[in-house]
Amino acid sequence: MSLTITEIKRYDKDKNGSPLVNRNGKPYQRVVIKVGGNENQISGFGSELTDSWNVGDEVDVEITQSGKYWNFKPATQKSMEANLVIAKLDEILSLLRGKQSQEHIPDEKVDW
Numbered sequence: 592m593s594l595t596i597t598e599i600k601r602y603d604k605d606k607n608g609s610p611l612v613n614r615n616g617k618p619y620q621r622v623v624i625k626v627g628g629n630e631n632q633i634s635g636f637g638s639e640l641t642d643s644w645n646v647g648d649e650v651d652v653e654i655t656q657s658g659k660y661w662n663f664k665p666a667t668q669k670s671m672e673a674n675l676v677i678a679k680l681d682e683i684l685s686l687l688r689g690k691q692s693q694e695h696i697p698d699e700k701v702d703w
Contacts, residue, residue: 592666592674595649598625601637624663635663 602621603611612618620637624644633654635641644650651666666674 592654593649593651594624594626596624596644596646597627599623599644599646601641603637631661633661633663635665638665640665 600623602623603618605611610618611621620641622635622637622641622644623632624635625632633652635652652663653666654661654663656662
């Protein structure tokens with residue numbers, strides 16, 4: 592999914608000022624973004640790729656929901672290819688809708 596960043600924050604310390612570390616004691620960075628038209632925060636882990644992200648950048652991410660929280664991870668090549676296939680199938684379906692009656696092809700857009 593391609594999104595435009597409207598706000599981005601990076602954290603390497605928790606609310607108490609202690610460094611963020613994983614179970615193995617390795618430090619990590621938390622990245623929180625907001626995207627156009629949405630006030631929800633989306634969290635993920637810092638990486639070389641996310642270090643280059645700035646407000647206004649369009650980024651490809653995979654988004655998942657965990658309870659009330661939304662998380663992202665940078666999109667993999669495989670997921671980007673899948674999105675291209677879905678877009679092509681949507682285009683083909685639109686062409687078919689124009690050629691056949693609506694009762695044969697439902698007018699429902701699948702939101703992936």
